[in-house]
Amino acid sequence: MTADGGAKPMKTRIPALLSGLALGASLVLVPAGAAAAASPAPAGGPSGNGQCAPQASAANSGATVASLRAFADCEIDRRPSTLNTLANAVSGSKTLGSDAGALSGEIAAEKSGLTTLRASVEAETSAKVLRADLEKIVSDYRVYALVVPQVNLTIAADAVLASQPKFSQLGTAVANRIAAASKAGKNTTAAQADLATMNADVAAAMALVGPLPAQLVPLTPAQYNAGTAGPILSAARTAIGRARDDLKAAVAAGKAALAALK
Amino acid sequence: MPAEVELNCRTAVASRLSVALLLVAIAAAGCGQHGAGPAQPAALSAATATVADSAAPIAPAPLETEAGSPAPAAQPTTATQAAATGGAVAQATPDPVDTSISGLNQLLNGIDGSLSGSDAGASGGE
Numbered sequence: 433m434t435a436d437g438g439a440k441p442m443k444t445r446i447p448a449l450l451s452g453l454a455l456g457a458s459l460v461l462v463p464a465g466a467a468a469a470a471s472p473a474p475a476g477g478p479s480g481n482g483q484c485a486p487q488a489s490a491a492n493s494g495a496t497v498a499s500l501r502a503f504a505d506c507e508i509d510r511r512p513s514t515l516n517t518l519a520n521a522v523s524g525s526k527t528l529g530s531d532a533g534a535l536s537g538e539i540a541a542e543k544s545g546l547t548t549l550r551a552s553v554e555a556e557t558s559a560k561v562l563r564a565d566l567e568k569i570v571s572d573y574r575v576y577a578l579v580v581p582q583v584n585l586t587i588a589a590d591a592v593l594a595s596q597p598k599f600s601q602l603g604t605a606v607a608n609r610i611a612a613a614s615k616a617g618k619n620t621t622a623a624q625a626d627l628a629t630m631n632a633d634v635a636a637a638m639a640l641v642g643p644l645p646a647q648l649v650p651l652t653p654a655q656y657n658a659g660t661a662g663p664i665l666s667a668a669r670t671a672i673g674r675a676r677d678d679l680k681a682a683v684a685a686g687k688a689a690l691a692a693l694k
Numbered sequence: 695m696p697a698e699v700e701l702n703c704r705t706a707v708a709s710r711l712s713v714a715l716l717l718v719a720i721a722a723a724g725c726g727q728h729g730a731g732p733a734q735p736a737a738l739s740a741a742t743a744t745v746a747d748s749a750a751p752i753a754p755a756p757l758e759t760e761a762g763s764p765a766p767a768a769q770p771t772t773a774t775q776a777a778a779t780g781g782a783v784a785q786a787t788p789d790p791v792d793t794s795i796s797g798l799n800q801l802l803n804g805i806d807g808s809l810s811g812s813d814a815g816a817s818g819g820e
Binding site: 521575577580587588609669676680686 | 790791794795797798799801802804805806808809811812813814815820
């Protein structure tokens, strides 16, 4: 996964990169941050909020080989922890279908690439090359800007889709109870309306999310750098949020149907 | 009458008397049992109670497990106990619809978690 780092001149690019990485160092991926707070840094290196701020500051004030390498090491080392969290989320998901394999492969490739990059950083003696390596940490992998939302949104999308048979089962059960109540002479008008609402909400959620996994899984850092992945991630986030709201409304409608029969 | 013949005659008489006495005794015993009719159930009840008492400790002894702790002993089951147990089972069996809704709520919580994770990554400074 290589990507074009952009066409800006190096002199303007490096301060921007350092600033970006310093901001990146303040990132807290919620599960990883929680883990870091509860236990010492993992063997793979620091991963939590602000872990690389001192190295960023040192590299900004004097871009020596040592300071650049220290900054690069820190930024590389916090990423495997994030990637491990993502890998655990993928392997622990009960609703990811065939997307699990693709996501796991992508995560593994990112870890492998970062390991190779770290070895390169350790061996490098040129500040100029180290600056380029620093840029690669971001542009070639996009762990936080791309992979984190990509994996989480795919998991969420597949979970929405996996809810359909469960809602279908619930709908059948509610319909059976409505039929029994009607047979017993009960007025089931409200329950029938609630059931129809539930089914409509579920259908709306499925329509929103159905196409998303196929759009999310193939995204690459190169697409992110080219500006095409960001809008897909953003649209997917919005659609899944709306679908989640639809499903919550569907559950409420199902409950209302059952309550109307009592 | 010769002495030998007289002895045989006495023996025969004694034997017949013995048989007669035996028959009378048997008959008397039979009459006695019939006459003691009302007492018989009591005697039988007592005997049954005795058997029941002696049967009570027959409950299986606890079996030792490999860990050395005794396994639960088999408890006598009464109709009341059975009814109570049946009631508990009936109460513990969840409504399938409630189970279905609970499963959906869990799934929705998972979706919320994934969306939060996605939002956290989007502010990574990359």
